[in-house]
Amino acid sequence: MPKKGFIFDLDGVIVDTAKYHYFAWKKLAESIGVSFTEEDNEHLKGVSRIKSLETILQWGNITLSDEDFQELITRKNEDYLSFVNTMTKAEILPEVPRVFQFLKEQNQPMALGSASKNAQSILKKVGLFESFQTIVDGTKVTKAKPDPEVFLKAAEGLQVAPKDCIVFEDALAGIQAANTAGMLSIGIGDAVILHEANYVFKDFTEISNEFLYKLISAS
Secondary structure, eight states: OOEEEEEOSSBBTTBBBHHHHHHHHHHHHTTTTTTOEEEEEEEETTOOHHHHHHHHHHHHHHOOOOHHHHHHHHHHHHHHHHTTOOOOGGGBBBTTHHHHHHHHHHTOOOOEEEEEETHHHHHHHTTTTGSSSSOOOTTTTTOTTTTTTHHHHHHHHTOOOGGGGGEEEESSSHHHHHTTOOEEEEEEOOOTTTTSSEEEEESSOOOHHHHHHHHHHHH
């Protein structure tokens, strides 16, 4: 059986933490007088905390001191973590456990490739921490997606060549990062937004074990 490297983003792919980011950013944006919709939130998916806040400030034409900027970043993360602390296994998205179990049975190594600095605590909360051979999160990278750094480090950790890696992502920036890394990209979500991916599925309920087997077997 060939060995591929399966790399998963976290938010919106494995667990539904994307909604918590939305709640926290919306609360922050409205506190400084900037309206914030779910459509606005799409632009922040897969983007670092600092870049996200810079974007919101641009939308509101707001300039802040470094101190105030840092205070908002801290407040957003505290709000987000207060949501995260209530998480259970119920937050795992549909069919993710089946996919993980199938890949484990096929002896395929798995990595997490996420911008989240909270990735490890979230994985422990939902009982998936042990599923990954390597975890590359926001504490281990300096460049945000669409830079491929996070996925290249994940491939390195798995000891699998980038060309043999398959990335599951829900953000366009993540798909672009995977493509730049020379990996196969699979979008999870909206096909219109994720049109640059090699494949797009609404969620893992549309990804069969047969499809996964074909990915493993492909030379």
